[in-house]
Amino acid sequence: MWLTWRAAMESALYGEKGFYLRERPSGHFRTSVGASGVFAEAVLRELLEVDELLGRPPEVHLVDVGAGEGVLAARVAELAPAALRPRLRVTAVDxxxxxxxxxxxxxWSAACPEEVCGLVVANEWLDNVPLDVAERTTDGFRLVLVDPATGEERLGDAPAEADLAWLARWWPTRAAGERAEIGRSRDDAWAEVVVRLARGRAVAVDYAHSADGRPPYGTLAGYRDGALVAPVPDGSCDITAHVALDACAAAGERAGAVTTALTTQREALRALGVTGARPPLDLARTDPRGYLQALARASQEAELVDPGGLGGFGWLVQERR
Structure with a gap:
């Protein structure tokens, strides 16, 4: 049975026996949320900033899209100051x-609330939104079809006109044999989040690339038990592909976003006070225990802002007011 990659991913990840309906993400890959509670602290600072920006409304929402095990939502709710808690409404979406x-x-919900006033965070969600893969031939683009049982591929028909238009705008290719991952489904998913944001801020955090540096052969990959594996869409592993966040940003603007910022996790977290700076050595003499605690925290922060690791994630930040 030959399927488009989008159909195969949909079934493998979210079908009746799909990977994400059966497995817990923490058993298969490391995320910023799982790496350190410092990430939740940074999200809380972002939420407090949004609350202030909105004039401290009677209710302020935190929505965690692609919540997985709900760790981020639970940690932020636990850390929230007492003055905020009576107004805070937290929803985990998965x-x-x-x-x-x-x-x-x-x-706990399968969909984002219809109207959000506050902060939406989508951490490593868009990379798991199913998408089609196309390959350039001497006659133009053709969809890549896959056998879900084996991962074997072959070429199919040309993509739909809307997908061809997306490729022309967002994924320039030069030579036959180059591949592109058609991110229009991710654009639509992100636009749906922004549409539901009545007032506030939406943040997408993910592996990302931009139009001036798309990988010529794509980024499709599989993960299982913490290891990179062949992306066979049989439900036995995570199937992921990096995100064209610049295209998602344009979709968010069409959906009503009035501000847009594209940056890296390193820069975003540093602006929120996560620097990874080591504590002063003098503290080791005056407060050895405090020094060790500060050193451990600095190590956690350093992992989150490492430009060669988690700090290299893309951040898309958009607002509606």
Missing amino acids: LAPRPPRLPEEIA
Whole structure:
């Protein structure tokens, strides 16, 4: 059975026996959320900034899209200052069943709330939104088809006109044999988030690339048990591809975003006070225990802002007011 990559990913990740409905992400790959509680602290600072920007409304929302096990939502809710908690409404969005230990005050939903006033965070969500893959031939683009059982590929028909238009705008290719990952489905998914943002800020954090540096053969990959594996869409592994965040940004603007910022996690977190700076050595003499605690935190921060690792993630930040 030959499927487009988008159809194969949809079934492999979210079908009846899909990877994300059966597995917990923490068992297969490391994310910023799992790496350190410092990430949740930074998200809380972002939320407090948004709350101030909105004039401290009667209710302020935090929506975690692609929540996985709900760790980020739970940590931010736990860390929230007492003055904020009566107004804070937290929703974790995921297609998987609700985790059994998630605090009762956190809502669990398969879709983003219809109207959000506050902060939406989509951390490593867009890279798992299914998409089609196309290959340039001497006669133009052809869709890449895949056998879900083996991962074997062959070429199919030409992409739809809307996808060809997306490729022409967002993924320039030069030679036969080059591949492109058609991100129009990610654009639509992100636009749906922005549309539901009545007032506030939406942040997408993901592996990303831009139009002036698309990888000529794509980024499709599989992960299982913490290791990179062949992307066979049989439901046995995560299937992911990096995100054209610049295209998502344009889609967000069409959906009503009035401000847009594209940056890296390193720069975004440094602006939120996460620097990875080591504590002064004098502290080791005056407060050895405090020095060790500060050193451990600096190590956690350094991992989050490492430009060769998590710090290299792209951040797309858009607002509606």
